[in-house]
Amino acid sequence: MATAADTIEFRELPHPAPTSDADRALALANPGFGTQFTDHMVSIEWTEGEGWHNATVGPLQPIPLHPASAVLHYAQEIFEGLKAYRHPDGSTALFRPEENARRFNKSADRLAMPHLPEALFISAIEALLAKDGGWIPEGAGASLYLRPFMFADEVFLGVRPAKRYRFMVIASPAGNYFKSGAPAVSIWVSSEYTRAAPGGTGAAKCGGNYAASLVPQAAAIERGFDQVVFLDAVERKWIEELGGMNLFFVFDDGRVVTPALTGTILPGITRASLIELLRAEGLDVSEGRYSIDQWEADARSGKLVECFACGTAAVVTAVGRVAGHDIDFTVGSGGPGQVTEKVKATLTGIQRGEIADSHGWVRKLG
Known part of the structure; x- marks a missing residue:
């Protein structure tokens, strides 16, 4: 009513x-x-x-x-x-x-x-x-x-x-959120700062969360990186999100993992849409915990073939290089992979009316 x-x-x-x-x-x-x-x-x-x-x-x-x-x-x-x-x-x-x-x-x-x-x-x-x-x-x-x-x-x-x-x-x-021509973003792992703690405001879209990310983000930029990635506030090992984007990890066996919504991660609308699109493509998408050590090991072994970040502003952006105080590795080829490119094209195609919207996501205003 x-x-x-x-x-x-x-x-x-x-x-x-x-x-x-x-x-x-x-x-x-x-x-x-x-x-x-x-x-x-x-x-x-x-x-x-x-x-x-x-x-x-x-x-x-x-x-x-x-x-x-x-x-x-x-x-x-x-x-x-x-x-x-x-x-x-x-x-x-x-x-x-x-x-x-x-x-x-x-x-x-x-x-x-x-x-x-x-x-x-x-x-x-x-x-x-x-x-x-x-x-x-x-x-x-x-x-x-x-x-x-x-x-x-x-x-x-x-x-x-x-x-x-x-x-x-x-x-x-x-226009484009990141600088034109960049095939993928580079990420600095914050070991000193965290974005949110259990019981805090991590799942809310409030200015304080973003203010807390500015110092580590500035530190990442000073080192020549595009973005900072935060680990959990308790064990300092589990991947959470970037300063304003969610993360997805694509493996060579067709699995896709994205960090679970535990109350410390913003529940992205782009994230939720991509989960549906990836599953529609037949991929096994799970929400769970993924550690920084495992990220490095899987990238070095070739088990992890792609990684991408997503959000309203940046849409879908490949992650190429990941580094921190004691790590430095490249994901896949260092640029966008097939899954990243395909899911980005599908999402943006639906948003822009170039692909039929079978999900009922688009609201036309005339």
């Missing part, structure tokens, strides 16, 4: 100076990733007792915040990431947005924040796309990256859940 929050109407605020067609075309010619933004944003407020209200879609602009706003002191903040695609028939499409809505609410549970109805989550995205659909770039690997987020903006100093929040959606035209 629909509730008042599900059917809330968005009030449109006029934009005094939208981007010209010429300037937008210039921006879309080389969008990069996360550096340019569309003209509009969505905002919805929540207060204790009133619930969700005051939904608007209006000009992208700075957010006024009191210095004592709860988010600045107690980090009640969560977000999501998904993409809008231009299909060959000219329509706009989303990929599994209902899964983002569900994960958003699971993150809200962990951070003691209110649920946003799934229908309202999707309606907010559609309201923004109705205004800024012309910002979807063309070309291979291009899309419009959507960033829904929620934060506590109650003005108070005290350790308790806030009584006031704001949900917003912004959008950014995006």
Whole structure:
């Protein structure tokens, strides 16, 4: 049954100076990733007792915040990431947005924040796309990256859940996440830092998890590597995930392993989709534990033939070299393997409307 929050109407605020067609075309010619933004944003407020209200879609602009706003002191903040695609028939499409809505609410549970109805989550995205659909770039690997987020903006100093929040959606035209031409990413194994601990916020998509990854990520880049991979916080031996991507391991006997969701790993929507696609190809996919020592041994013996990382931003990316303080090895040929290339082509083909969607994953907006 629909509730008042599900059917809330968005009030449109006029934009005094939208981007010209010429300037937008210039921006879309080389969008990069996360550096340019569309003209509009969505905002919805929540207060204790009133619930969700005051939904608007209006000009992208700075957010006024009191210095004592709860988010600045107690980090009640969560977000999501998904993409809008231009299909060959000219329509706009989303990929599994209902899964983002569900994960958003699971993150809200962990951070003691209110649920946003799934229908309202999707309606907010559609309201923004109705205004800024012309910002979807063309070309291979291009899309419009959507960033829904929620934060506590109650003005108070005290350790308790806030009584006031704001949900917003912004959008950014995006090209390839990693530098063009790189056949595979290189990974540094973090032995000093961990991403998340049992009972923590590892399964929630909140800013604090990413902030904790910045020092080891910077250390990896200083050593010439693209990404950092984290081990578990207890035994410091089991592979968990990269700073923002899940991992898959492909073996010479047709098996595929991905680290299990134990509460310390973000349950990726791309990850879940790839598990289904790989199983549809007849591969034996399991979710379990895989150690750093085994990773090295299997790569050196040739038993492990491919490894790839996945996420909304990077989609599917081969892992070539893996190194740490006392290890350094190459996976397979050091570049994308057959399984990696095939599953990437299938996933992106479905997302972009080039392959029939037999899973019901694509939501067309017209």
